[in-house]
Amino acid sequence: MENKIPEEFEVVYCKPSTLTDMPMHYCPGCGHGIVNKILMEVVEELNIQDKTIGVAPVGCSVFAYNYMNIDMQEAAHGRASAVATGIKRVLPDRYVFSYQGDGDLAAIGTSETIHTVNRGENILMIFINNAIYGMTGGQMAPTTLIGQVTSTSPYGREAAAIGNPLKITDMLAQLPGAYYVSRHSIHTSNAIRKLKKAITKSFEYQKEKKGTCFIEVVSNCPSGWKMTPLESMKWIEEHMFPIYPLGDLKIPKEESKVTKENPN
Amino acid sequence: MIKGTVKIDEEICKGCELCIVACPQGSLGLSSHINTHGYRYVELIKDNCTGCINCAIVCPEPAITVYRQPKTTKSKVA
Ligand SMILES: Cc1ncc(C[n+]2csc(CCOP(=O)(O)OP(=O)(O)O)c2C)c(N)n1
Ligand code: SF4
Ligand code: SF4
Ligand code: SF4
Numbered sequence: 001m002e003n004k005i006p007e008e009f010e011v012v013y014c015k016p017s018t019l020t021d022m023p024m025h026y027c028p029g030c031g032h033g034i035v036n037k038i039l040m041e042v043v044e045e046l047n048i049q050d051k052t053i054g055v056a057p058v059g060c061s062v063f064a065y066n067y068m069n070i071d072m073q074e075a076a077h078g079r080a081s082a083v084a085t086g087i088k089r090v091l092p093d094r095y096v097f098s099y100q101g102d103g104d105l106a107a108i109g110t111s112e113t114i115h116t117v118n119r120g121e122n123i124l125m126i127f128i129n130n131a132i133y134g135m136t137g138g139q140m141a142p143t144t145l146i147g148q149v150t151s152t153s154p155y156g157r158e159a160a161a162i163g164n165p166l167k168i169t170d171m172l173a174q175l176p177g178a179y180y181v182s183r184h185s186i187h188t189s190n191a192i193r194k195l196k197k198a199i200t201k202s203f204e205y206q207k208e209k210k211g212t213c214f215i216e217v218v219s220n221c222p223s224g225w226k227m228t229p230l231e232s233m234k235w236i237e238e239h240m241f242p243i244y245p246l247g248d249l250k251i252p253k254e255e256s257k258v259t260k261e262n263p264n
Numbered sequence: 265m266i267k268g269t270v271k272i273d274e275e276i277c278k279g280c281e282l283c284i285v286a287c288p289q290g291s292l293g294l295s296s297h298i299n300t301h302g303y304r305y306v307e308l309i310k311d312n313c314t315g316c317i318n319c320a321i322v323c324p325e326p327a328i329t330v331y332r333q334p335k336t337t338k339s340k341v342a
């Protein structure tokens with residue numbers, strides 16, 4: 001259809017200026033692209049582009065530094081939160097975040113993750129849980145669901161041999177250093193709007209030096225799951241949410257009264 | 265109803281179809297053509313877009329720019 005844009009029309013959505021022009025390498029429909037974009041929308045809206053430093057992981061989002069038009073540092077596998085700790089301590093007036101997958105944050109980097117939150121480092125940690133190692137070809141992750149077929153669990157994950165899916169976010173919420181812990185998703189436009197609010201809130205808390213903000217994003221890996229992007233979004237709802245339910249796991253004490261009175 | 269429209273960067277689109285199901289108006293569809301990366305890209309197939317931006321929010325690339333009739337024009341008409 002020939003689409004002429006009437007002159008009087010206003011732009012109501014365009015790619016944020018905080019993303020570079022480089023096309024993303026993620027597979028079609030991958031949640032990484034959505035979260036990279038939403039994160040940069042928040043940085044644009046808060047006008048903190050020159051004050052924000054991100055730490056990229058090893059995993060499919062290893063090239064996040066090519067897309068996010070801010071200062072970025074690449075970390076060794078699993079160590080993003082430790083690197084972010086160092087950056088934040090040297091430059092306490094910057095907004096610092098780490099961005100990691102489940103293999104990075106909840107397997108090889110478990111120790112760094114736990115101790116960063118336990119220390120209450122004043123950073124935002126973004127955790128992309130797609131229940132698989134995407135980059136290396138779809139191996140089982142600590143977050144892989146029971147029965148889920150991956151290249152290293154060809155008959156489905158069995159709890160007896162492998163243990164149950166690691167709910168690392170629930171564990172971290174117990175630590176006193178965790179200030180705000182929340183689980184979100186990217187399966188609908190409304191879910192993405194809520195995720196955006198949570199990221200905005202986390203940067204505001206960081207400004208007030210409140211402690212660690214931790215956001216889990218229940219995401220997809222259409223290639224590793226061997227599904228179309230649309231099938232993967234359904235799979236998130238049907239299979240991931242029962243194990244990883246959405247919502248706040250820890251909210252600031254000052255706000256819990258208000259939230260109880262006006263649930264959003 | 266507020267009128268809107270979208271512009272899709274067909275070279276950036278990967279044809280994931282997330283925007284198609286996110287659109288409450290059914291305004292979007294896959295083209296029968298492919299872009300230089302081999303993806304069938306998305307295009308506007310109906311003239312009923314309201315500029316709600318749902319499609320742009322779910323687009324990972326992001327390949328969609330959304331335009332809307334300004335509110336002031338609307339009040340002038342009314
Ligand atoms: C020290 C080390 N061990 C193992 C690897 C191989 N490796 C690369 S990425 C990855 C896991 C990626 O999975 P995840 O963190 O879930 O990210 P995703 O790709 O799914 O986004 C592994 C094991 C490596 N690069 N370095
Ligand atoms: S392999 Fe999975 S996580 Fe990695 S880019 Fe592709 S869909 Fe995304
Ligand atoms: S802006 Fe809204 S109505 Fe228009 S194409 Fe996108 S989702 Fe559909
Ligand atoms: S969501 Fe974006 S990349 Fe996916 S089909 Fe729509 S325009 Fe293309």
